[in-house]
Amino acid sequence: MAEDLITVKELKMHFPLQKGLLDNLLAREKLSVRAVDGVSFSIKKGEVLGLVGESGSGKTTTGRMILKLLEPTSGEVFYNGRSIFSYSKNEMEKLREKMQIIFQDPYASLSPRMSIGKAISHPLKIHALYDKQEAKQVCLAMMEKVGLSPASFLYKKYPHQLSGGQRQRVVIARALVTRPDFVVADEPIAMADVSVRAMILELMIKLKKEFDLTYLFITHDLATCKYICDRLAIMYLGRIVEIGPLAEVFKNPVHPYTATLLDAVPVPDPTYKRTHPIPKGEIPSAINPPPGCRFNPRCNLAEKSCREHDPELARVGEDHFVACPVMSTRLRS
Amino acid sequence: MNNIILDIQDLKVQFPINIGTVRAVDGVSLKLKQGEVMGLVGESGCGKSTLGFSILRLLRTPGRIASGRIFYHGRDIVGMSEKEVLKLRGRRIAMIFQDPLTSLNPLFSVGRQFVETLQTHEKGINKKEAIARAESMLESLGISKERLQEFPHQMSGGMRQRIMIGMGLILNPDLLIADEPTTSLDVIVEAQFLDLLADLCRKFNLTIILITHNLGNVAQLADRITVMYGGTLAEVGPAGDIFHTPLHPYTQGLLASIPNIKLDQPELTPMEGSPPDLVNPPSGCVFHPRCPQAMEICTRQRPPAFQKNGHQVNCWLYR
Numbered sequence: 097m098a099e100d101l102i103t104v105k106e107l108k109m110h111f112p113l114q115k116g117l118l119d120n121l122l123a124r125e126k127l128s129v130r131a132v133d134g135v136s137f138s139i140k141k142g143e144v145l146g147l148v149g150e151s152g153s154g155k156t157t158t159g160r161m162i163l164k165l166l167e168p169t170s171g172e173v174f175y176n177g178r179s180i181f182s183y184s185k186n187e188m189e190k191l192r193e194k195m196q197i198i199f200q201d202p203y204a205s206l207s208p209r210m211s212i213g214k215a216i217s218h219p220l221k222i223h224a225l226y227d228k229q230e231a232k233q234v235c236l237a238m239m240e241k242v243g244l245s246p247a248s249f250l251y252k253k254y255p256h257q258l259s260g261g262q263r264q265r266v267v268i269a270r271a272l273v274t275r276p277d278f279v280v281a282d283e284p285i286a287m288a289d290v291s292v293r294a295m296i297l298e299l300m301i302k303l304k305k306e307f308d309l310t311y312l313f314i315t316h317d318l319a320t321c322k323y324i325c326d327r328l329a330i331m332y333l334g335r336i337v338e339i340g341p342l343a344e345v346f347k348n349p350v351h352p353y354t355a356t357l358l359d360a361v362p363v364p365d366p367t368y369k370r371t372h373p374i375p376k377g378e379i380p381s382a383i384n385p386p387p388g389c390r391f392n393p394r395c396n397l398a399e400k401s402c403r404e405h406d407p408e409l410a411r412v413g414e415d416h417f418v419a420c421p422v423m424s425t426r427l428r429s
Numbered sequence: 430m431n432n433i434i435l436d437i438q439d440l441k442v443q444f445p446i447n448i449g450t451v452r453a454v455d456g457v458s459l460k461l462k463q464g465e466v467m468g469l470v471g472e473s474g475c476g477k478s479t480l481g482f483s484i485l486r487l488l489r490t491p492g493r494i495a496s497g498r499i500f501y502h503g504r505d506i507v508g509m510s511e512k513e514v515l516k517l518r519g520r521r522i523a524m525i526f527q528d529p530l531t532s533l534n535p536l537f538s539v540g541r542q543f544v545e546t547l548q549t550h551e552k553g554i555n556k557k558e559a560i561a562r563a564e565s566m567l568e569s570l571g572i573s574k575e576r577l578q579e580f581p582h583q584m585s586g587g588m589r590q591r592i593m594i595g596m597g598l599i600l601n602p603d604l605l606i607a608d609e610p611t612t613s614l615d616v617i618v619e620a621q622f623l624d625l626l627a628d629l630c631r632k633f634n635l636t637i638i639l640i641t642h643n644l645g646n647v648a649q650l651a652d653r654i655t656v657m658y659g660g661t662l663a664e665v666g667p668a669g670d671i672f673h674t675p676l677h678p679y680t681q682g683l684l685a686s687i688p689n690i691k692l693d694q695p696e697l698t699p700m701e702g703s704p705p706d707l708v709n710p711p712s713g714c715v716f717h718p719r720c721p722q723a724m725e726i727c728t729r730q731r732p733p734a735f736q737k738n739g740h741q742v743n744c745w746l747y748r
Binding site: 291 | 620690
């Protein structure tokens with residue numbers, strides 16, 4: 097069995113809300129947005145973990161903390177068994193070669209004033225991995241690999257001269273040019289055109305095999321997970337409510353929120369009818385999350401205990417964990 | 430036929446810009462029946478939103494309707510004076526947009542925005558009546574009437590989008606153009622909103638043009654579907670047929686490349702190439718450079734609309 101490449105333990109990110117003078121004078125309680133509130137999971141080498149949730153569930157914040165792009169309030173992230181917060185600045189710089197990120201918006205994440213050849217070889221320059229001539233060769237080779245061909249022709253182009261799909265390929269090439277082994281892909285296809293999405297997804301799968309990559313695939317779209325992820329972690333209001341192998345979660349979703357989410361996915365088939373009613377209401381504010389299980393106000397299985405006790409992830413099957421005591425008890429009996 | 434509410438004939442919309450003319454909509458003809466939900470599907474840049482905007486004559490400069498006719502209940506919108514169009518906007522034809530936050534005024538309470546809409550369009554309505562109308566509208570949207578006093582920022586995204594549609598419907602229009610109404614919403618809220626839209630369609634006897642790039646959305650709601658590509662029509666047909674027996678190679682490619690969570694399809698089949706440049710569109714059929722079945726004639730001549738199995742398909746394969 098492959099070993100864990102990334103382990104996340106009890107990660108929390110609370111963004112404090114700015115207090116006014118009056119709040120200070122009256123010594124009012126400090127408020128914070130609990131974007132991520134105690135998240136633990138691990139990703140094996142060569143695995144694709146899908147981190148799924150609605151906006152505001154904390155999935156992007158989690159991804160950024162794993163790369164230390166955000167300093168967490170508490171918790172640990174281990175890369176190959178060593179906490180990344182124990183790395184010195186120099187060591188961390190070295191580690192960044194191995195951990196990269198693909199952003200959602202290929203329009204905002206590329207400098208309009210940098211030719212794409214420059215953009216892609218920029219990480220090589222920062223990490224001083226090759227001399228100038230070699231760097232160009234490495235960059236050109238990577239461009240061919242991501243389907244930016246003819247590379248020598250596109251090398252001098254600027255982002256505005258490329259299509260949306262090509263830009264996303266540039267972003268991918270830039271992330272992979274330092275040969276990382278772990279990549280956080282934050283909604284990599286959300287901005288792409290419908291007909292281009294499948295192409296980007298296929299490219300990511302191909303590159304994963306070729307470069308032996310491990311992905312954290314952050315998305316709000318469960319349907320795309322089906323084609324790339326090995327395991328799924330479902331987030332709701334800063335917590336993981338269910339985590340398990342993709343096929344298992346799709347076939348037997350245990351947490352009521354997972355079931356709802358799966359059911360709400362629009363199906364491109366007019367004859368398809370939903371099996372569950374869609375719950376009312378929306379994801380509540382992360383400033384004052386509901387006590388107990390955070391999903392309880394919208395859950396039709398909620399019992400009194402759900403409002404009182406914060407549920408922990410409990411094992412319900414092979415590698416399958418769910419934070420819902422009601423369902424776990426039902427499954428056991 | 431009397432029940433044709435909208436009849437678009439050979440519409441061309443162009444945007445002259447410094448490097449040439451963008452042919453955003455290039456010869457589109459489409460008929461809409463009263464009470465039907467028409468899904469208008471395509472990728473970004475295919476002209477679907479431009480088509481929607483031109484029905485209300487809301488094109489932004491330098492966009493202009495170059496030629497063609499849009500008959501609404503038999504009257505040509507293209508030839509109308511600005512004053513006449515004003516009478517249609519909101520009152521007869523309503524439009525809701527993608528982002529409810531930028532479409533609502535942040536400085537006024539939602540109630541005040543309802544009242545303003547009513548008082549602008551219906552002379553002589555007093556404030557009390559207007560508020561009563563707004564309250565009953567909120568009820569059909571599933572929002573408690575107390576929230577009329579709230580401001581847009583106090584509401585969630587889903588609720589704002591419901592307010593938007595309420596404001597669109599308060600003047601009792603019979604045609605609603607919804608431009609990507611659920612794109613900024615999360616899946617669960619999106620499903621709620623689509624259910625509401627279906628409900629309102631029956632209740633108010635609405636005809637809806639649902640503009641979207643999400644084929645899953647239209648599948649749930651639309652009676653008929655129009656697929657656009659590069660400013661032209663690719664295929665028009667009943668929703669069931671479009672999904673189960675698509676004829677146009679573009680529709681087929683699009684359906685094979687989108688994920689379907691309920692299907693046992695292990696991988697997607699991506700479509701080659703990218704959408705066309707509308708300043709210099711390809712000769713003949715705009716889809717031919719990406720089409721796996723392109724023939725010699727496709728490179729030369731734009732395909733007209735052919736009728737096949739109850740679809741309209743603009744493709745030489747069905748000559």
